[in-house]
Amino acid sequence: MVTPREWHVTALADGRYRVEDGARVMTAHAVRDGGTAWIWLDGHLFEITPPASTRARAPHDDDALMPQMSAKVIRVLVAAGQTVASGDLLVVLEAMKMELPIRAPRAGVVKTLRCAEGDLVQPGTPVLDMQ
């Protein structure tokens, strides 16, 4: 719940914004990048997208199966059809010299493997599908 409160915002000449509500005055830095506004205010970073350009997507268990960044697959520890327990190590990725383990978000069966060792995988695409 957002507290309804009047904030007055003024754009300044160099990409800064003056933000005030009568009691408090702050300076924000903000830029637009495509449909997203990036805002730096009082030590917090905001990414704001207007309602029109938002694609609704419910959070999903399978988020855990997607890399958060471009990464290289260095090990695949399961095969299609294999039954796995929650927390089992499925795939090991590497990015920025670090190992990033992909673990089973729940117990289940591996339906499709979508990567092989040596592949480059992208954020937003699951490395495998689970049943």
Place this chain on the structure above:
Amino acid sequence: MVTPREWHVTALADGRYRVEDGARVMTAHAVRDGGTAWIWLDGHLFEITPPASTRARAPHDDDALMPQMSAKVIRVLVAAGQTVASGDLLVVLEAMKMELPIRAPRAGVVKTLRCAEGDLVQPGTPVLDMQ
């Protein structure tokens, strides 16, 4: 005389310029302001105007009679028709809390006074004309 020498210049993403001639590499900052390019290079400031937009004007003794900046006239020590010697104090201006004396660039006669005490004068306009 400008030494003919090949400089290769590359514009970078943030208003910097890479300047190189095979032996030396430097970084310049540069911006355009109307017809003038302002350039900061190796501790020197350049203002560059292309030939087309240049108005030829020979340097002139009477440059000494023009303020270099907006200023207030605080004293006028001569009258029209008065004969003055080179170096005589003619008018005292004030800007940024400093006194700026205007002295006769040569011996001569004051033809027209173009200011009075209390006036605001602008750069490029003589405070008086001399014969």
Place this chain on the structure above:
Amino acid sequence: MRRVLIANRGEIAVRVIRACRERGIETVAIFSDADREAPHVLAADHAMHVGPAAASASYLNVPAILAAAAESGADAVHPGYGFLSENAAFAEACANAGLIFIGPPASVIARMGSKTAARAAAMSAGVPVVPGVVPASQSPAAIADAVRRVGFPALIKAAAGGGGKGMRIVRRDDEVAEAVESASREAARAFADGAVYVERLIDRPRHIEVQVLGDRHGHVVHLFERDCSLQRRHQKVIEETPAPSLAPSVRAAMTAAAVAAAGAVGYVNAGTVEFILEGHGEDARFYFLEMNTRLQVEHPVTELVTGRDLVHAQLRVADGEPLWFTQADVTQRGHAIECRVYAEDASRGLLPQTGRLIRYVEPSGPGVRVDSGVREGQAVGVDYDPMLAKLIVHAETRDAAMARMAEALKAFAILGVRHNVPFLLALLNLSEVRMQDAPEAQGYHVDTGLIERRLADLSAPPDDTLRAAAEAVGKLVQGTHAPRAQGPAGVTGRADDPWVTIAW
């Protein structure tokens, strides 16, 4: 020394280039395809291309770097930190090519680069080490046996390691097999050497290290300690000096031990002897961890508190100059703190982030120093370490330095890439970290596991009032057309619309 090639990139390359310029030494930068317009390339007098973006083919490409040195007429090489800085073969190759390697002799790098050999060197210099076992061989069975002899909890460590890579904690027997394999594999990839050994895990230790400096004439001095206990994933996040609540007798013993260890191996160059500290007050015990035979990321805090420039010192020592000051001339004054600013997302397990620095405005002012190697408009990619900058502050007391750091972090505007500045602010605000110049007796309750334990408290979202203010700014920004607003405009908003706001 007339012309130095800097075999590195980013903030440390810029730092070294600045120091060279100040000493009248010409500089040669090297760059990969990803770094053609990077700040370190623009800062240098000359720049040589050494390969594609992947570090293995560029900043780790020894033949290409030696060729660049030869072609550019460099007579010395500064390795920075990371990359080839602790690679004995590279130091050797530089020497063979007639280049001054700005670091210790290759033999010293090799010796201290093996954690097991370094342990042995420390022990023979009378410096305490963590109880541990070197496996009889590198077979999984031998390593597992070593783990069981040490007992649980145990720590498996890469013999060639550093920076937390190739390190695994094992608390139960059934974790041993996977940990051994993964530590070896990570070590092999990071250091081209998969050998590991095993130590007793010191629970809740502090990480305290001592800066040393040795010349080619047999002198070694220390420049006091740094406390680097605030770590995540074994990577330092915040470092400071002096170490809070460190008993003077313990400080004296640690610094003496560091000088003894460095002296015993004939150390030359700036270097760091790392210790872990167990317990509190006069009774705290310290153990040798490893020696880093290069400049350290966190060297600026030492510079601010001792008033000595460590990169200038490296250059002078490498040029053969005997030390120009004695141990008695080195004093600590005030308090310094460093925060490492990373492109990483605190709300998603501190994962590295990529993107473009659409806006990048560094803080400045009294007692504030920023060592950075990025600039506005630059892309932050996947090829290198996600550190964007180091923010360092110096003030008369720890309380004043903490307050100064908080203000400077708030003034550090980075837009276009998610980063850890809000996380750093939350970390500084933890009661364990703030400590408010508490009396010694009260102790200092930061240890290397603190961040992991308090992670949930470190990604707390902003309150609704601030969120509403941000959304009011967002409305105005959405109405603009350029990345930088061109003129003043105003809007009054009740920002209770159902916009999608993600905040850290």
Place this chain on the structure above:
Amino acid sequence: MRRVLIANRGEIAVRVIRACRERGIETVAIFSDADREAPHVLAADHAMHVGPAAASASYLNVPAILAAAAESGADAVHPGYGFLSENAAFAEACANAGLIFIGPPASVIARMGSKTAARAAAMSAGVPVVPGVVPASQSPAAIADAVRRVGFPALIKAAAGGGGKGMRIVRRDDEVAEAVESASREAARAFADGAVYVERLIDRPRHIEVQVLGDRHGHVVHLFERDCSLQRRHQKVIEETPAPSLAPSVRAAMTAAAVAAAGAVGYVNAGTVEFILEGHGEDARFYFLEMNTRLQVEHPVTELVTGRDLVHAQLRVADGEPLWFTQADVTQRGHAIECRVYAEDASRGLLPQTGRLIRYVEPSGPGVRVDSGVREGQAVGVDYDPMLAKLIVHAETRDAAMARMAEALKAFAILGVRHNVPFLLALLNLSEVRMQDAPEAQGYHVDTGLIERRLADLSAPPDDTLRAAAEAVGKLVQGTHAPRAQGPAGVTGRADDPWVTIAW
């Protein structure tokens, strides 16, 4: 002290606001019509409008400032430097309004603000003063008589003066009349007090001043000296500490004299006792010049070399805290230099310039501090002092600090307004100024007249090769359409076209 109103603008207001925030004190900025979006306004928690652009109607408008303090709920006022900082009536008015004035008591300001009374105070504290005469009255005849009694060359000085305003040198009898009139007039306008007095002119003196700090409990300490001999039109341009080639015995005598002078008048707050120094080595003689009862523009060099934050100190002392360190705790470490960056044109007699800061990029890095109160896009107008920023560096030695300063000046990119950075670079390069850590015996040949004597060497144009490079950049810039080029482009030029190039 809970909320401080800063009765100033520009870099010093920003400096004070930062210190207050670091101490958890709220801040109230004041602003004129010209400063609605100035950095000091954006930095504060609250901001109050006090009048039109002219300083006399805004930053010198005592009733408006007191009303702003009352309305904003401030309980203290920091005057910065300049403006009302040495105005005893303002200090008195603050006290009467129940506000803590962050400075000495009004009576001390009044006493030290009169050069003649300050001279008398110094003499009675046993501090040497320049031989001189206070005119029997302020009639032109009485002043002219005083000049003749002192003898030529003589210096006419405003009794209420500071910053070189209302000061005139007379070397011949026929210069006396005009000098007396113009000094009185300038003094009257600048300080609302036209009274002048006359001193013997010390030829080729050095200007050396001592920083002092007094608390409300009778303690006074010094924080060593600053050498401010590099001046133009009696305005300091470059300041440094320690003073080069100052004999230790002379330093000890000067600092003791400063503490004696401050102690004799019951001084409270940070303050500066200015001296001029005649001669070299152990034989140098110093004379009391004046005392500035406020923070000094050049205070940062002292902060860097002593490790003490003078604004924090002002706030603590004003809040009644007794001094938290002793004289023995104050030490000098390394060398610090400050350059004042002004919007002024060295090729035209250093005349102040106006315009817009189309590009404004400050230098940064180890040992580099910038105290500024401007930002990119801001207009530089005629209403206030043309100082844009102070660039301060700190390094282990004077040579290293000089080199660091030169690099930092080259990295300070200011476009859209002519400025003195090229002049500062030329000044640092003068052999008299460089001095390269010369042995004491060799002496230091900088005096307050050096800049005037060497002015022709300080506006030397760049060489033709650099000019050609700039013209090649100019061609490319002329082809762009936005103030900031949006993407990479390339051009190869032989820049021998007859373009009109003006360079500094």
